Amino acid sequence: MDDATPATAPRGKLSALARLWPFARPYRGLVTLTFGAALLATLAQLALPLVTAAVVDGPIAEGDRSGLLPLLGLALLFGVAEAALFFVRRWAMNRSCLQLERDLRDTLYQRLQRLPVGFHDRWGSGQLLSRATTDMSTIRRFVGFAAVFLVVNLVTCVVVLVLLLATYWPLGVAVAATTVPLTLLGMRWERRYNTESRRVQDQQGELTTDVEEAVQGIRVVKSLGRSGLVFDRYDAKATRLRSLELDKVRTLALLWCLFELHPQLTLAMILVGGSLAVSSGALTVGGLVAFIALFTVLLWPILSLGFLFAFAQETASACDRVGELLDAPLTVTDRPGATPAVVGTPARLRFEGVRFAYPGAAEPVLDGVDLDLRPGETVALVGATGSGKTTLTALVPRLYDVTGGRVTLDGTDVRDLPLAQLRSVVATAFEDATLFSMSVRENLALGRPDAGDDEVAEALRVAQAQFVHELPWGLDTRIGEQGLSLSGGQRQRLALARAVLGRPSVLVLDDPLSALDVHTEALVERALREVLAETTALVVAHRASTVLLADRVALLAGGRITAVGTHSELLAGVPAYRDLLAQDSELTEVTR
């Protein structure tokens, strides 16, 4: 799984550009039109020097003013055609490159959404973001601009070279020979440029991660007054980015200069060679003028090649970076032939010898968990901080897959169920109540967009979240990202309401009442009991009050279930349990 870690891997060959082909395919008509128009426009461009030569050798040489007009008409025709073709090229290019960018970004987003949580644990979201924006727009600009010119300018060079050879071949051969050192030196610097641009892109991702953290952790930063520290970190990365960018600038400057110097020296060579040819009678003055005029058409194409090749390199490494994400294995996915199985409401949930280790961790977190939840039963999961309770709950909706053993629903391995079915029968309330910036209603109906008003009202009642009716627009109030404008207790109740909405077959609640005050907690408990009576539930609990919602309690320690029983049984018979759950008697004594 090496390719799934955000390590810098400067590979970037131009062959990486081939990745874009599947995305360009649907627009190949437009792409062809773009290239066609670009080539024709270039040919139209060539017409002007040729007409000029014809004017010099024809009407001017012969002093024939009447012959001038048809030639000028021809030149005007080509001039208008060139502009029209420019328009067609740009129009077609815009359509194709923007659609390609959109498709690629959609694909990336869709893929990322389906990559397992384990993947997202490892990747900074800043790295993901910089790939979905910066790299995408690099690719778009390449496809929409550089790719066309790269091809067109190369073709122009070849066509003009052929014309030069036709005009006066000895000089043409000399011009062709000058491209050899140009290519050799150019390739060397292109390779260097490629490495440098990959470094820059990766550093941009790092910087984005820093920005995200600084913004999302703003409360911590402010409350500890660490703006200075956070800034220094950011600054160090931004300064490093600058020095990487400057490396790139230097190499690009070398490339640019190489491609700028070459045509000028060649022009001097042409003048000398051409003059000698004229003096020996092998070439007319008009021929020399045409030769020079043709060559000047090449000035820009040659000059641009340095830049365009550099751009191609940059795009290749952007493709690599995007490709790393697209290639990351979808490890949590429907098994081939997974078909919906019958899962009752409530369902039977069983953990059979479940093992789980985080990638790269030496010790497994769960090491043979056996637990059987009968249909309709509520089991509280108790364990010390960091004992793996949350990890165990994440295995049920397959946010992670077990590394050993299995989890079954009504006898079917959860990995044999289609993900869509599994995740619709299992509902989870996470310990950190993630809310999205959309209306309260949308947040609640996240998993069940078809939920009716009465179902929503019922869920709100169970979670004692009727406060939403007092929000400015009630259920249609848009709550901020992560529900920032709500208190912790309010967010937790909304997350709970979301989980119980639609009465799932299996309910997984991760410490669902931790942020509630005693009064609200009692109300929620009372209402929640009705729901728990009809569903199978696994409830992570830190408090005796939460444990009392359950029919049985399971104690998780050392990666295994070490005791199962009712609260009072465990309290009486298991010292480790008593240690975890018995309220702080000694402290209570202090004030009593």
Add this chain to the structure above:
Amino acid sequence: MSAPAESWRGVATEDTEELSAGAGVFLWARSRRLLRDLLRPHRRTLWLLLLTLLVQNVAWLAGPLLVGIGIDVAVPALVERSDAWPLVWVAGAMVAAALVDTALRYVFLTRSGRMGQAVLLALRRRVFTHVQRLPLSFHEKYTSGKTVSRLTSDVEALAELLDEGLDSLVTALFSVLTIGVVLMVLDPGLGAVALLGFPALFVVARWFQRHSTAAYRRTRETIAALIVQFTETFGGIRAVQAFRREPRNDELYAALNEDNRRAHHRAFWLIAVFIPAVTLIGNVVTVAVLGIGAWRVIGGGLAVGTLVSFLLYLRRFFDPLQDVAMFYNAYQSATAALEKLSGVLEERPTVPEPSDPVPLPRARGELVLDGVSFGYTDRTVLPELRLTVPAGQTVALVGATGAGKSTLARLVARFYDPVSGEVRLDGVPLHRLSDADLRRAVVMVTQESFLFSGTIADNIAFGRPEATREEVEAAARAIGAHGFIAALPEGYDTDVHRRGGRLSAGQRQLVSFARAFLADPAVLVLDEATSSLDVPSERLVQRALHTLLADRTALIIAHRLSTVEVADRVLVMESGRIVEDGTPADLVGGTGRFAGLHRAWADSLV
């Protein structure tokens, strides 16, 4: 929209779909001001670059002139007199010009690159610092995704302008100017013909400018919307996957993505019209020059070489105009980005540091809330609150959700300033303290224990960056986090990964607790800071609190009354008022609200 200028300040315009002409001009001027501001420190470099480009352009422009001389002078000399010297001179001059041109080009590219990077770094620093300084109320309404997009994609739009823009603009303008002069000198008649193209160019450019400003502004907005959706999705990926939100998110993102495509398409369409129009004008002028020039050559009024030079120059005259168009494109895009950036920069920190702070190097921790009122936009949360907390006292705040406990805590930590009244620490109003003194004295721990990427030790040391490893471990030991940290594969050097994904909520809370203790403030504010802890951890924390709170002032908000019991004093709040005030023992023994709450809590323990 005929709103007064005030409503355009800051980020207020961001959600306005259609801007009035006045607002548009206002924004445009604001973004140009920012650009000028950023470039000001580089004035000397800019002049130097200008000079470099000037000389370089002269060298570059010498080429066609020398070719013309070559054809008119050197070729006849060679053919008629077998005199090779003029040719040698001309060719030598061409090589020299090429070398000078290339060398100066290198200087220009590296120097302008360095300047551009310096500008970007300055902008990044400025926006980042400013965003850090903006109050929480800003961050609460401006989603983090938007801020991120300002600091990434908008800054990059300016990078594009600096990378390519300056070069193409200056080169092109110089070429146009110098070639214009050369053309006039070479042949005023033909030069005048060439200049006839200008009025047409002007009309086309005006048209482009008028439409593209709005078009590019739109692209900045659509890309920001994409970024917001993106960061939210992957910030909450667990919930997304567990609730099968993927298909709906696909739709939402696809719609935003399509909006973004349309916005770009509109902007690019404008260029697709603009650039060919420039080309067309150029071609028509060239044909006219060719015709008139040839006519005059035939009549003997013009040398062939001059006409050839003229046509070569003309080509170099119009080609750069396309570059100007491309520059304009980058410029419009950057201006739109700068509009957004300047909006964020214009947001005033409403909780500013005083310019002449009262020094408070060692706070004792006496807190006074003197007639403090506070409310969010429409409703008052705290009306006229009066409270004195002597130094060293531990106060527990109790009350239902919405009673104003968190607001009180936030005022003490100066996340907000009160609407009226004052919060004083050791007699000094908080808004008169420097940030360094205030944050050294008052630290708040909230229930969202945000961890930064880096090791656990880094995260604890966030409380006091200069702390040694021993001090970090001592802080962890003190609150009972040492046990789980030592058990991790790399102990204190374990990377917490993205936002602490690998640690449980309780462990994250312990780390953020250790962080606050390491900071060693005179006043500690705990807002639900132990909600995710299990009982043994909480017990450890409370034991630690007993010793740690002994010599400092503390404000504790907790739903678990077990935490309250370490307090010297309990305040029961209701609708922003303090309704009960006394020692825990007194209140428990009484008949008030706290006694009721305490009974309910004791019952819940079973």
